[in-house]
Amino acid sequence: MEIIMRYGIVISLDYISSPEEPVKHAYLNIQNALEAEGFKRDGRLFIIDCSASEGQLRARRAIESVEAQRYKKREESIYPYIKEFFGFELCHTTNLLLPPSGDISVTELSNLEGIEGVEVIELTDND
Numbered sequence: 001m002e003i004i005m006r007y008g009i010v011i012s013l014d015y016i017s018s019p020e021e022p023v024k025h026a027y028l029n030i031q032n033a034l035e036a037e038g039f040k041r042d043g044r045l046f047i048i049d050c051s052a053s054e055g056q057l058r059a060r061r062a063i064e065s066v067e068a069q070r071y072k073k074r075e076e077s078i079y080p081y082i083k084e085f086f087g088f089e090l091c092h093t094t095n096l097l098l099p100p101s102g103d104i105s106v107t108e109l110s111n112l113e114g115i116e117g118v119e120v121i122e123l124t125d126n127d
Contacts, residue, residue: 005089007055009039009046012084026078029069033062047090056087 011030013023031041037058039046048055063085066078 004050005052005091007048007050007052007087008090008093009034009048009055009059009087010044010084011046011082012044013081014083018081022076023081026066026081029066030063030078033066034059036065037062052087052089059085059087 011027013027015023031046034046035041037048038050039048039058039062041047046059048058050058063078063082070076070078
């Protein structure tokens with residue numbers, strides 16, 4: 001049984017050494033294909049809730065479908081435009097907008113019962 005997690009795809013196209021219009025057109029084709037496979041776009045990231053292997057399969061299938069459509073229309077291949085195409089489980093990312101996890105500390109405060117406006121609860125491990 002595979003674990004379902006949030007999986008992300010990042011694809012970067014070569015806008016530097018390729019003409020802008022064909023690359024832009026290729027990106028729109030790729031975006032549509034990824035969305036047809038169930039990915040949701042969040043900026044330049046495409047996200048889906050599934051296992052890593054399923055996410056990879058769907059992303060590759062999307063790219064292959066775009067390439068097949070372009071081949072039928074006798075358009076250029078999209079592969080020369082692709083600089084990066086990678087996937088990852090989002091649980092393995094670090095949000096650099098937040099402080100490093102090593103900078104976050106928890107301090108236990110004792111004897112808070114009886115202070116107005118403070119509710120003390122006891123956290124237990126349910127394992």
